[in-house]
Amino acid sequence: MSKPASPLVPVTSVPLYAQIKDALRVQILDGTYAPHSQMPSEHELCAMYGVSRITVRQALGDLQKEGLLFKLHGKGTFVSKPKAFQNVSSLQGFAEAMSSMGYEIVNQLRSFRVVEADRNVAARLGLEEGAPVTEIHRVRLLNREPVSLELTWLPEALGTRLANADLVTRDIFLILENDCGVPLGHADVAIDAILADDEIVDALRVEEGSPVLRIDRLTHDAAGTPIDYEHLYFRGDAFQYRFRIDREKAGKSAKHNATRKAR
Amino acid sequence: MSKPASPLVPVTSVPLYAQIKDALRVQILDGTYAPHSQMPSEHELCAMYGVSRITVRQALGDLQKEGLLFKLHGKGTFVSKPKAFQNVSSLQGFAEAMSSMGYEIVNQLRSFRVVEADRNVAARLGLEEGAPVTEIHRVRLLNREPVSLELTWLPEALGTRLANADLVTRDIFLILENDCGVPLGHADVAIDAILADDEIVDALRVEEGSPVLRIDRLTHDAAGTPIDYEHLYFRGDAFQYRFRIDREKAGKSAKHNATRKAR
The missing domain is CATH 1.10.10.10 (Winged helix-like DNA-binding domain superfamily/Winged helix DNA-binding domain)
Known part of the structure; x- marks a missing residue:
C-alpha cells in the first residue's frame, strides 16, 4: 500500500x-x-x-x-474518476450535448407506460390530476457506464407518438423536434442534492446513501406550453453541470438597492 | 404516532x-x-x-x-422543510438574490487571511502557484439558519480592499462593484453533489454524510479577467438552484446533426 x-x-x-x-x-x-x-x-x-x-x-x-x-x-x-460535465448554457438533450464532446451515449429503457398524472406531474404539465400521461424511465449510459436515471412525463397525445421511436439511442428532445414537429422553447430547471434511494441505487449501481445531483426540468414548446416534465438523477461522483451566468440588468437595479440600503 | x-x-x-x-x-x-x-x-x-x-x-x-x-x-x-431557492439566471450575490424575495441574510465570518495560492486556486485566477491570495471563509445564514459555506479566493491586491468592508451583511459582489469600482462580467459555474465532510458538518450543522450541492464559481470582471474564485457548499435538504435555459442556436445545429445521423 x-x-x-x-x-x-x-x-x-x-x-x-x-x-x-x-x-x-x-x-x-x-x-x-x-x-x-x-x-x-x-x-x-x-x-x-x-x-x-x-x-x-x-x-x-x-x-x-x-x-x-x-x-x-x-x-x-x-x-474519484475524472468527472464528465454537461454544458447547459443552451437547452440540449443529454446525447446531443455529450456526443459533441466525443462521448458515446446509450440508454436503457426501463419502462414506457401510460399512467394517471399525480398531483405534482399534473400541475407542472397543466393537466387535471389523474389525466393520462406517458411515463418513461430510462438510464443514460455514458461510455457504457450508468450516469443518470431519467423519469419523463408527457401528455399522452404526445407521448404515444414516442412509442415506436428509438429511445435507446436518441434524445426525447430530438424526437419531439424532428419526428413530432414540436419546436422546443425553454426549460425551467431546479437543482439540488439528495442521497441515493433504492431505485437510484439499482439503476445507477451506486452505494445506498451516495450523493446524487437532482434536476427537476419542465420543458416548454416554442409557444410556451409545457410538454415534457422530468426528474433527472445524476451520479454525484461522476458528473457535473456547467454553465455561464452573465451579470446583466439585474446587477444594475440591485446596485441601486444596495446603495439605498447603505445610506 | x-x-x-x-x-x-x-x-x-x-x-x-x-x-x-x-x-x-x-x-x-x-x-x-x-x-x-x-x-x-x-x-x-x-x-x-x-x-x-x-x-x-x-x-x-x-x-x-x-x-x-x-x-x-x-x-x-x-x-423536509420547504426549500429556499435562488434564481441564477443572472449573476447575483446570495444576499442580493435572496433579499429581493424577502429573506434575511446574515453572514458569519469564519476567517479572513492571506495565504499562498495552491495549484488549483492559482490556475483558476491566472496567478503563479504560491502567489498571495486573500482567502475568506463565510457561512451564509438564511433567516438565521446556516444554508451555505463559502470559501472565496481573490488576488491579494483586490482582497486587501475587502478587509474593512462589512462582510457580515454585504455580498462580496456588491463590495467589489460599489466600493472597489470593479464592474462584474460573467461567471463560469460547475455544479455537482457531494457528501458533507467535517468542515461542512461543523459550519452548516448537518449530519456527517448529508447531501451537499457544491458550486465551483469563477467570476470575471467586465473585461474578462478572473477576479473571484469560490467554492460554495449548500445544504442539499434546504436549498435549490433554479434557472431557465433557452433552446437557441445550439438547437439548430444539433438538429442538422441528428438528421444526418438518422439517414
Missing part, C-alpha cells in the same frame, strides 16, 4: 498540509493513484510524510472538497 | 401506492406532518392504510424523490 512519498520542502512558508495536498494531487492527476483505487490510510500517510494525523486529515479533506477523493463510510478514502 | 388515515377510494384505477402518496402529500403540505417531524414507520403506515409494506415503500420513495421526505439512516423518515 505504501508508495514512496515525495520529500517535503524543509524550509518554506507553505504549510505542511498544503505541501502534502499538492504532492498527492500531482500523484492523483498523473495516475500514480488510479481512479477508484484506495488511498493509503491516514496512518500510512502520517508515516510516509512524517507528519501528524491532523495535517494528513486537512490535506485529504481539501482534496475531497476539490472532488479528487471521496470517502466511503467505514471503508476508507478513494480516488 | 398514528394519525387517522384518509380513507382510500375502494374502486378506482388509481393504484393504491399513488393514493397513499397523494394523501400523505396533502398532509405534508397542509402541515399535518410538520417540517422535520418524523413520519409514522412503514409498519404503522401499513396498519393505517391496510396495505402491504411494498405499497407503503413505493409511496414513501416517490415522496422522497419529490423532496418532501428524507431518510436518516437507522432513524426513520422525516418531513
